[in-house]
Amino acid sequence: MHTLDIVVMVIYFLALIFVGFIGARRAKTSEDYIVAGRNLGFTMYLSCLAAVILGGASTIGTTKLGYQYGISGVWLVSMLGIGIIGLGLFLVKKIYHLKILTISELLELRFNAQTRFISAAVTALYAIMVTVTQVIGMGTILNVLVGWDLTLSMLVGGGIVLFYTLLGGMWSVTMTDIVQFVIMTIGIFLVMLPLSISKAGGWANLQQTLPASYFDFTGIGWSEILSYFLLFCLGMVIAQDVWQRIFTAKTLKIARTGTIGAGVYSFLYALAVSIIGMCAFVVLPGLNDPQNAFAQMAVTILPTGLLGIVLASVVSALMSTASGTLLASSTLIVNDIIKRFSKKPMSETRFLLTSRITTLIIGLIVITCSIWIQDVLVALDVAYAVLSGSVFLPIILGLFWKRATAKAAFFSIVISAIVIITGLAIEGLTSTNPILYGLASSLVSIVLISYFDPSKNLSEAEKKMEQVYETPEQKQNAL
Template identity: 70%
Template sequence: MNFNTLDVAIMIAYLLLLVIVGIIGSRRAKTSEDYVLAGRNLGFFMYFGCLGAVILGGASTIGSTKLGYEFGISGMWLVVMLGLGIMLLGIFLAKKISNLSVMTISEYLSKRFGVEAGLVSAVIAATYAMMVSVTQVIGMGTILNVLLGWNLTVSMLVGGGVVLFYTILGGMWSVTMTDIVQFIIMTIGVFFIMLPLGLSKAGGWSNLQSQLPDTYFTFTGIGGQEIFQYFLLFALGMVVAQDIWQRILTAKTIKIARAGTVAAGVYSLLYGVAVAIIGMCAFVILPNLEDTQNTFASMAVAILPSGVLGLVIAAVVSALMSTASGTLLASSTLISNDIIKRFFLKNITDDQYLALSRVVTTVIGILTIVCALWIQDVLVALDVAYAVLSGGIFAPVILGLFWKKATAKAAFYAIIASTAVILAGLAIEGITSTAPIIYGIAVSFVVMITVSIWSPNKGKEVDLNVKEM
């Protein structure tokens, strides 16, 4: 193994850098809006970098490299669908979201459809966000386990612990500042080191074509059903993901929110192609991997010299940590703002809410690490998270934004019915099945439209308090 003292030193220095940056960020988190939304004050570069960092995490890097190893270029579709969802969000919804005077997607649903819909959606969205955090902790554990030879449990505890520490300290400001560092490092590591060196070590594109099956060079090699499932899970999931909405609300202007979101989507498409090709190169260089989930780490160890290896591993850890911190904060915000504050501590002061947010973040972080130790599979955890999110609240959010006749009763029943259908379907047919998601989304739209038409104007619609910008 090429991983030596210099690489370990680079990794340790990188982790210490994140802690220092997180501490600096914590000094800017003086109010609850600073902690949750970075004061709604991010310019284009910071906004674009932070959004790109939170989108592309463990599943994007480790999972897509694994898919590239197993299926070829069509392994890109997981990340491509993330990028597609983000671009759709930027083009069609960024302006609407930026104009809402809310902190969370559930707060919007509460104002639009009443507290019942808001409460149920908060539970669903918080669970989704936490499960995405779980996938990142699993990914960090996998990387440290392969490279350092640490026990997988210890590796997850170390990686998850660092993220939890700086997220608790400064909330969105710490997450934003660390994300910029992480975005730069992951871009250099994937696009300028791993991709060109991987192609070179594999003998170039022409050698890949001669060594790999023809199906590895078709965009449908992974299967049409799988591609469609990724669309349902990730493209639709991005549109209603709390961590993404929360990032949009950090932009200084609507123009920045829209342009930065589309740019992050394009970046995601390029990232998906890059990591799939890295997986293809790994198939040529390391044809007999026992555990394909370790493809990226094993490839890095096989082709990179000392020092450079440490930087690239810092890059993939960056991708994992940025998403973990963003989704951890998203889950914490949903629980603090839409459940505890709304139902139990209605008269809480801003300072008390800031303290509450840190406590909830700590609890969610510990629970995330526990779940990661239990599940230990990146793609399994991600599938469950996005299935419930896409099917459970996609229809109420979209119809609520674009259809004035949608009612509170319809939204509440749609969320309950679709979530029940999805969970039952996944239990019966397995978590890799596409059918439960399709059924859930279909049930959600049917219930929303039918109940809204049959019981018009019976759901109280609250003023959304649109802010002028």
């Protein structure tokens, strides 16, 4: 890298740290720290949601898939887009007016405190593992381009995210995400994509040079597409970091339209990054590690100055997701475990302090796990496998099937989580089968236990939730 490119990236990092200080001044209450005061307009909301969806696996992972399989590499991120659109169309209206902070709160409202606790533990694990993928991605970029040791690169990238998230919570994350969304959009769509196609000799040359399978949208294989559906589409519908962003929207209309808009943006992003990977296959054949395809392509084709901007755009995608999932995991642990089961009431001051301490501890754990795992897609597979297989059905059936009982939801999560973790240990971390086993065991257990459970179909908490859906405020906003 040229000195100018390094200067551009350093300025960008310093700007993020400065924004972190600004966010810290605005985070005065727990709602400020966790959901930005529930006060984001459409532009800010869409930018932040798109930024948290599209992270390290979306950029580095999809480029790798484009390099290996061609245009069918779009399926990883496309499944994220399908999941987020489904969330906007079918679930946002049901959850927005509950004024909750986490998925686990919804499960307590629908079922009981035990279900809240176990779902918080599982979902926090998911959020931590997604954060791990982003830190690995940052480490990969800095390792390839700056030449630092991979471990040192992860420490630097993860440390910056931890610092500004620790200071201002969701306000810092929101403000940095807006900057990151703009930079990643310019870097990918206006700089990297057109220059990659040009360097590869144009689209016509790609068609002549690449194998025919590279232009087949199913070339990656139906089994892999199914795997992405189970992992990412289902996982996105119930991801705490995404739900937490939904609760930042000022109105229901903003929450719905912004969520759908972010899903559409995901499709475009998937297509652009897959094509960049295809171009890399032509320009840089025989890479030892396809995970480095994006970084190597950037170094090869970009002139001085532009390289720094594009690399900042990739780091932006990584940091935005990392900060969102880091905050999501600490929110789940503090709000649904520490606060919920604390013997003494937790004041605003104590809540904020506990949140920051928890964020710090989780951040250190994340960096340690990143150094240990060092593979973006493997870490992401583990995260979504546990989430999709064990929490998806209890939430969906809890919202749409009134007969589901608290006992059924609780044991469904426990049983399916055990099945998935055991399956991953036996068949390997990249196997899809454990997710199917988890979903099957989750469905069977929740249905059978609900039918044989003598508990009432609607608890007092459920009746309260039903009443919330019928408030005049919700009806007015829905109109």
